Amino acid sequence: xxxxxxxxxxxxxxxxxxxxxxxxxxxxxxxxxxxxxxxxxxxxxxxxxxxxxxxxxxxxxxxxxxxxxxxxxxxxxxxxxxxxxxxxxxxxxxxxxxxxxxxxxxxxxxxxxxxxxxxxxxxxxxxxxxxxxxxxxxxxxxxxxxxxxxxxxxxxxxxxxxxx
Numbered sequence: 001x002x003x004x005x006x007x008x009x010x011x012x013x014x015x016x017x018x019x020x021x022x023x024x025x026x027x028x029x030x031x032x033x034x035x036x037x038x039x040x041x042x043x044x045x046x047x048x049x050x051x052x053x054x055x056x057x058x059x060x061x062x063x064x065x066x067x068x069x070x071x072x073x074x075x076x077x078x079x080x081x082x083x084x085x086x087x088x089x090x091x092x093x094x095x096x097x098x099x100x101x102x103x104x105x106x107x108x109x110x111x112x113x114x115x116x117x118x119x120x121x122x123x124x125x126x127x128x129x130x131x132x133x134x135x136x137x138x139x140x141x142x143x144x145x146x147x148x149x150x151x152x153x154x155x156x157x158x159x160x161x162x163x164x
Contacts, residue, residue: 001043001044001051001068002043002044002046002051002054002055002065003040003041003042003043003044003068003069004035004036004037004038004039004040004041004042004043004044005040005041005071005097005158006065006068006071007021007032007035007036007044007054008036008096008097009071009092009093009096009097009156010058010063010071011036012092012093012096013063013071013089013092013093013096013124014058014061014063017029018032018033018036019032021054024053024054024057025046025050025053025054027050040097040158041068041069043068059074062074066155069157069158069159070151070155070156070157071093071155071156072152072154072155072156073089073124073125073154073155074154075154082127082153083150084136084137084140085127085128085136085153086127086128086136086139086140086150086153087124087125087126087127087128087153087154088119088120088121088122088123088124088125088126088127088128089124089125089154089156090150090153090154090155090156091116091119091120091128091139092120093156094143094148094150094156095116095120097148097156097158098143098146098148102116102117102120103116105142108138108142109135109138109139109142110132110135110138111130111132111135115130115135124154125153125154127153147159
């Protein structure tokens with residue numbers, strides 16, 4: 001199975017449009033939009049063959065779904081553990097999970113929108129660098145207070161605190 005949050009975040013991490021996923025599955029972009037806009041933990045209603053195609057596609061792009069609450073990047077390269085930092089993957093995935101724009105997230109933590117935009121064009125495994133060191137702590141606190149957790153530097157996971 002695949003949840004709405006997993007589809008939405010995976011597509012976004014790969015910088016794909018809704019139309020791209022629709023074309024991959026030979027379905028309309030309206031259908032993909034409906035799947036993505038269900039509550040985060042809702043399973044998408046998709047044929048088994050299409051689900052397998054979609055999961056295979058994401059796995060080929062190094063995106064894994066260990067369970068319905070987690071998205072991870074394949075660790076084919078060693079990424080040092082840093083509990084006080086976020087990778088580009090984690091930042092973008094957490095923002096998309098909470099359905100926030102770059103501007104909204106920037107406002108919550110008190111930085112310019114361009115800071116978030118620059119961080120989100122990094123490679124997925126690069127650590128986000130923000131000159132204001134307090135901003136990273138604010139990011140971590142903000143995400144955790146909204147139920148988004150980071151088991152390692154290439155994963156995000158959430159609990160029931162997330163408001164859909």
